[in-house]
Amino acid sequence: MNTESHPSPDEGSTEQDATEQDRIRAETVRRLERSMGTIGTAAVARMEERLGWFRRMSAEDRSWIGLVAQSGVAAFVDWFRNPVRGRPAITVEVFGTAPRELTRSVSLQQTVDMIRVVIDVVEVQVEELAAPGGAQQLREAVLRYTREVAFSSAKVYARAAEARGAWDARLEALIVDALLHGDREEGLQTWGSALGWSHTPVIAVAGDAGEEGTKVLDDIRAAARRLGHDVLAGRQGRRVVVVVGVGDRYAADDLPVAAAEPLSGLFGPGPVVVGPAVPDLRAAGASARAAVNGLRAAVAWPDAPRPVLADDLLPERALRGDTDARRQLVEEVYVPLQGAGSPLLDTLSVYLEHASSLEATARMLFVHPNTVRYRLSRIAELTGRIPSDGRGSFVLRVAVALGRLAEHGED
Structure with missing residues (x-):
């Protein structure tokens, strides 16, 4: 009896189909490799035509975006060649080519717009780029890859925002500490510019952090920015010191208390002390020190208003040794x-x-x-x-x- 096994007709057909798909994929990859430069150039030209924000960018930023587009196409071709690799490492292969500062020039929405343009350019040429019989295979791969690009874009921006937030918080704490100790005043304007500081005059506000110190800082920052102020905030133990650039929206006589009043309810229990208005961030150390010294001395005036001017606490501050x-x-x-x-x-x-x-x-x-x-x-x-x-x-x-x-x- 003959016991030799033979592949069934279905199994043979499946193997032939897989081999044929591999051949079609390999031919499509060759076509894509020959067209990578053309695709990238066409994508940049289409962005120039359709995206106003892209046209308004500096030449350097446009060149970086062009490089990102080229890298995206190259990464897609490499991934399409080896589909068994699973999900593509887009964050490194695509976005790793551009400087981190580009996330400040290009918003997440603009990145999505850019991805759509590149998708359109590729989809229009699918029939030409794909090997005979491979158009559907290429179209599905493009859709999957662009979905991964979209997810990776969100991750890049989320990480950038997180890193920027952590850096801003550290820089704010450094500035507040420098103001209180009266050192490095020559660098304050530069540090403030790094945080987008533009408003003058400036006041400092000091109060207790309460039980939710970090939340107090976040709430005060958010409230101050909603009011159109520049704001720096630092926490020192239970004490919170906030430096506010209030612009010229208040009358000079009312400025310190009027600007601090909407923020005072966000501090923890106890007094909230407002330093005098000063002309700019460089001079804010005097206001910050007055506010902190006033906070230390405010216990001697239990009936003080909230907020209270540091100048209204002069006798208590003097008795305390200020x-x-x-x-x-x-x-x-x-x-x-x-x-x-x-x-x-x-x-x-x-x-x-x-x-x-x-x-x-x-x-x-x-x-x-x-x-x-x-x-x-x-x-x-x-x-x-x-x-x-x-x-x-x-x-x-x-x-x-x-x-x-x-x-x-x-x-």
Whole structure:
């Protein structure tokens, strides 16, 4: 009995079909290799014709995109030659040819538009590029490959965005740290430009991070940008320091509090302190240091508004040892009073010592109460602090004491 096995007619037909498909594929690959340069050139020409954003790009960026298109075609041919390799390594083979900075010049939507143009160019030539009987095989391969390109494009942009976000956060923290320590001020404008900083004047805001420190930073950044501000934010333990470029949308007198108020509710519990407005990022260190020193001293004024100006916390800051606050109090309060003559200083001292009583002050100075009233109004005009106001009298008392100490070399 003959036991020799023979392939069935179906098996023989399958092998012949596979061999024929391999032959067709090999011939299609040869045709594609001969046409790679033409396809790439045609794709760039079609982009020039159909994509306005491509025409407006610099010559360097257009050349990089042309290289990406050429690399995409070459990678497709290589993958089509060896379909058993599975999914193509598109991220490296295609996008690896272009500099990472290209993701800033070309958006994800523009990349999708570019892919569509290349697909159109190839599909139009499928009948010419494919070997006889291989048009459907090539068309299906193109569709699969372009789908992989689309997925890889999304990955490239997602990774670029993630890396850019991480880099921006590190650079923001570095700038905030430099501002607080007063070093590297010559590089601040350059660093700010790297983050797209353009608005002036600038204020700094300091507050508590609360239990969700990272979320607080993200929320403050998002809110500030929605308001049209430039923003830098850094976290130091539980403390958050935010530097805001607010432009000229606010009146100069209202600027610090008006700009900080919409952001103050995003900080954690406790005081939120706003530094003075400064002309640019280079000078923002003074505002940041004032805000942080004010935050440290704010515990001494439990009823302070939120947000509160760092300048409104000058006496608390001075008592805590802030030399800038002591100097500012002396210059803004004591020096003008001293320059106006001894009657104003004497009247203020007596008025404060006698519980803000007009009659008692007048008796001690041997003047009419109206004279005391006039002198107190002059004090308010010169210093911006009202002696009869509880907070104002406290500021004036501390300032006069610091001024006298400074006069005797005890500053």
